Amino acid sequence: MIGKKKLLSGVLITAAVTLAACGGDETGEGGTITLGHTTYSDGTAFAYVWKQLLEEEGYDVNITTFEKAFLFEGTVNGDLDVAFPAWLPFTDEAYVALDSDEMELTQDHLLYEGAHNGLVVPAYMEDINSIEDLPDAIDQFDGEIAGIDPGSSLMQIMNSDIIPHYQLDAYELTNSSEQAMMQQLDTAYQNQEPVVVTLWSPHYAFQDYDLKYLDDPDNVFGEPDSIYYMGRNGFAEDFPKADSWLKNSFFEEDQLAELLSLRQELGDEEEAAAKWIEDNRELTDSWLDS
Missing domain, CATH: 3.40.190.100 (Glycine betaine-binding periplasmic protein; domain 2)
Structure with a gap:
């Protein structure tokens, strides 16, 4: 497995996210949240589901796409409030580890296993x-x-x-x-x-x-990862309700498979997320019940 690497430094985040997050009011409600995601199907799907759920709850949501290295950098720098996804402990170990002091990323941020x-x-x-x-x-x-x-x-x-x-x-x-x-x-x-x-x-x-x-007899790819979302340092303090909702969320294999298939079938991120939420409203309501 590849060793730890230092995060890229001195990289300018695009204009879409150069404004600092507005933050919520003293109750943690409202405000502007900036979501970042990779171009890959899982990260994009997670981000658009949460974009719509947060907007339903009264937040203004900015969303933007990054290559993976810049996604981690943007979270560390605080240009992104929330970012999807981190595959740990193996795939993304070059960039980050659980319980990093550079961002909010703990076992509570788990979205998917396997x-x-x-x-x-x-x-x-x-x-x-x-x-x-x-x-x-x-x-x-x-x-x-x-x-x-x-x-x-x-x-x-x-x-x-x-x-x-x-x-x-x-x-x-x-x-x-x-x-x-x-x-x-x-x-x-x-x-x-x-x-x-x-x-x-x-x-x-x-x-x-x-x-x-193909079989990997020497297990060079490593054991299966878990998928997490990342928050900038201070996100939970600035947005306590949104933070608790995100921490409540988890996708079973069939639920995520349904979302990814809808995304491919419909060819539209917003439409796929809306349809999946509609079909899984009891589940998403349980995430927001905190």
């Missing part, structure tokens, strides 16, 4: 079942592993740990995006062609396609 990274192929590839099978199958995959953006924690783990450990240096790990990687997977899948991609769970792909993770 998140997983790995290399994935379609289930129809019956002879490819382990990462150890890949060195001898390089011609079958045209020497390519479909990756995502190079700044992601998953790609860092691939480059620093998986490729050297499993002797995959002859492969090209392509720098792309989640959307482009999924398009490459879809094209190969529709034609029943070989393809290997970097992927993670929770992700809508596992509802839309018959896929399998």
